[in-house]
Amino acid sequence: MSSPTAIDPPDCRCTECIVGIYVSLAEATDSQVAAMLRGDLDNHTGLTFTIAVVYELHPGQSLAQAQPTEMSVRAADRTWALDPYLLGERTLGGEGSRS
């Protein structure tokens, strides 16, 4: 079975989900949810996702240099605690920020 190309609604039992072309949100792994959020997997869920990111600011840093340390993603009464770096390395200031 190859990896799925899309995430379907949580309780989906369509043929594609059964044979593994798609995966239901209820059965998706953390890395599949992260891939969907990146746009690498199609989002068929029809759901609104709420994403909260916690940034850490060390002594001497400005807000633009803050590093993300936690990311929680909520949808359909479920919460995923994802590694913020699954979505790529980011700071509040971004890669091209002036210093």
Ligand SMILES: [Zn+2]
């Ligand atoms: Zn399905």
